[in-house]
Amino acid sequence: MYSSSHYYLFHFCLLFVTCLAQTNFHPKTLFLAVKQDPSTLQYITQIQQRTPLVPVKLAVHIGSENLWVDCETGFKSSTYKPARCDSRQCVLARSIACGNCNTENITRPACNDPCYNIVSNPAMNTFYSGGEIAEDVLTVQSINHSTPGPDSRGPVVTVPKFIFSCSPSLYTQKLGKDVKGMIGFGQQSPVSFVTQLASVFKFSRQFAICLSASPQENGIIFIGHRPYIFALGFDASRDLIYTPIITHPNFFLINRGSPEYYIQVTSITINEKPLVFNKTLLSLDENEENGTKLSTAVPYTVLERSIYDVVSKAFISEMPKEVKTVPAVQPFKTCFDSTYVGMSRLGYNAPRINLVLHKPNVRWTITGANSLVKVSDRVVCLAFVERNQTFGQAIVIGGFQMHDNLVEFDLARRRIGFSNSLYFRQTMCSNQFYTM
Ligand SMILES: *[C@@H]1O[C@H](CO)[C@@H](O)[C@H](O)[C@H]1NC(C)=O
Ligand SMILES: *[C@@H]1O[C@H](CO)[C@@H](O)[C@H](O)[C@H]1NC(C)=O
Ligand SMILES: *[C@@H]1O[C@H](CO)[C@@H](O)[C@H](O)[C@H]1NC(C)=O
Ligand SMILES: *[C@@H]1O[C@H](CO)[C@@H](O)[C@H](O)[C@H]1NC(C)=O
Ligand SMILES: *[C@@H]1O[C@H](CO)[C@@H](O)[C@H](O)[C@H]1NC(C)=O
Numbered sequence: 001m002y003s004s005s006h007y008y009l010f011h012f013c014l015l016f017v018t019c020l021a022q023t024n025f026h027p028k029t030l031f032l033a034v035k036q037d038p039s040t041l042q043y044i045t046q047i048q049q050r051t052p053l054v055p056v057k058l059a060v061h062i063g064s065e066n067l068w069v070d071c072e073t074g075f076k077s078s079t080y081k082p083a084r085c086d087s088r089q090c091v092l093a094r095s096i097a098c099g100n101c102n103t104e105n106i107t108r109p110a111c112n113d114p115c116y117n118i119v120s121n122p123a124m125n126t127f128y129s130g131g132e133i134a135e136d137v138l139t140v141q142s143i144n145h146s147t148p149g150p151d152s153r154g155p156v157v158t159v160p161k162f163i164f165s166c167s168p169s170l171y172t173q174k175l176g177k178d179v180k181g182m183i184g185f186g187q188q189s190p191v192s193f194v195t196q197l198a199s200v201f202k203f204s205r206q207f208a209i210c211l212s213a214s215p216q217e218n219g220i221i222f223i224g225h226r227p228y229i230f231a232l233g234f235d236a237s238r239d240l241i242y243t244p245i246i247t248h249p250n251f252f253l254i255n256r257g258s259p260e261y262y263i264q265v266t267s268i269t270i271n272e273k274p275l276v277f278n279k280t281l282l283s284l285d286e287n288e289e290n291g292t293k294l295s296t297a298v299p300y301t302v303l304e305r306s307i308y309d310v311v312s313k314a315f316i317s318e319m320p321k322e323v324k325t326v327p328a329v330q331p332f333k334t335c336f337d338s339t340y341v342g343m344s345r346l347g348y349n350a351p352r353i354n355l356v357l358h359k360p361n362v363r364w365t366i367t368g369a370n371s372l373v374k375v376s377d378r379v380v381c382l383a384f385v386e387r388n389q390t391f392g393q394a395i396v397i398g399g400f401q402m403h404d405n406l407v408e409f410d411l412a413r414r415r416i417g418f419s420n421s422l423y424f425r426q427t428m429c430s431n432q433f434y435t436m
Helices: 002-023 088-092 193-201 305-318
Strands: 029-036 043-049 054-061 067-070 115-121 126-143 153-167 179-184 206-210 219-224 241-244 261-263 267-270 292-294 301-303 335-337 353-356 363-366 372-374 379-382 384-386 395-397 405-410 415-421
Touching (some): 043 179, 054 067, 115 153, 115 179, 153 193, 193 206, 193 219, 301 305, 305 379, 305 384, 363 415
Antiparallel strands (some): 029 126, 115 126, 126 153, 206 219, 241 415, 261 292, 301 395, 335 379, 372 379, 405 415
């Protein structure tokens, strides 16, 4: 009697598991291909959205709370559904206002009692508070972890009701050719790309970016679980070093968690020598000023002026004597004749910059591949820029410094993991099977 019920249970499970796998695939990891646009220096990805599905190019902004697109020009979809004021969608998207359809230009297929949130375009230096909240179909490519290697692309999966924001065409200025909006991966936002996908497919809220240094080759954004497999089976998640994500409670000075990713830099060393500057600049304050954030919206790491000066002086003095400085090339201020700058498999030979994080032994190491940029045949420049404004973060770690590093954002465990240069592992961000 016992053994027979056991037998039936066993068969029932087998059948059940098989059915589930065939009809209802639950991906653990999704991915997007990402490539730098050489003219705008933004990181561009493409999603499929609407009915019928169309490819939509978007600029990646890790520290932004939502996905937004231009709905004013050429938006057609039979599944588009605007959110109504005070609906669940408006609350999730952290709507800041409801409005009257007549007061703004018509930017979308239908308008009825709309709610709005903030659309940000850092390239224009603009926040627009009239992003109309809506939902529509969106699809993403998955990874099938049971077949590591060249066949590891899984099926395309569908999110039937992805919440996003509609903006007028005006706010896509400076996004480059055919780029229709931005895709946000921000923390503390229920509608960021990672949060919505994690909630639909029931995986933990995490994503990892790996930006390619070459504008000809795709890097990748993994959304969901590890492993992050590169060529020859190397799993970059094994190498990660972690630092806590710092959250800020008051985005725009209102009680609304900031989507930006802040970390604690406690000091900077160049060739192991600590730099001397005013360390109070390194603390994020109650007005969301100072401190350090990571951003894909800036191409080169931005340093507050006094910090830039100290970094630049130390970097120059640690360069070999035969390497001479040359006149600056915009937007850089510190440039060198590259004739005597050597090369290795880690890129240019350059003084090693360490960002020392929350603990002395947790360091983000920046080697020549991520500290020197070639601007002409004979000139390389320190790939950091000086902050022009009197406000903002003391350090904004930009795209160039993240090239060919894997950076994981683990929202559930509130930590950021970074691999340091994959060149140490003889690989790079384009060297995986998913986005070729
Ligand atoms: C509305 O359209 C007019 C004319 O095209 C334009 O000048 C104005 O900037 C638009 N307003 C918004 C909020 O997009
Ligand atoms: C994943 O790969 C395995 C092995 O090739 C295959 O049997 C399975 O059908 C794939 N799953 C999906 C959802 O494609
Ligand atoms: C450091 O900077 C803060 C604010 O910018 C200032 O109040 C403080 O006096 C500075 N400390 C030193 C030692 O210069
Ligand atoms: C933070 O930054 C602002 C603007 O740059 C500055 O006025 C302020 O003194 C800074 N705070 C500290 C603690 O350095
Ligand atoms: C600062 O201004 C200069 C000149 O306008 C510009 O080239 C540079 O890119 C700016 N730097 C930043 C960080 O915006």
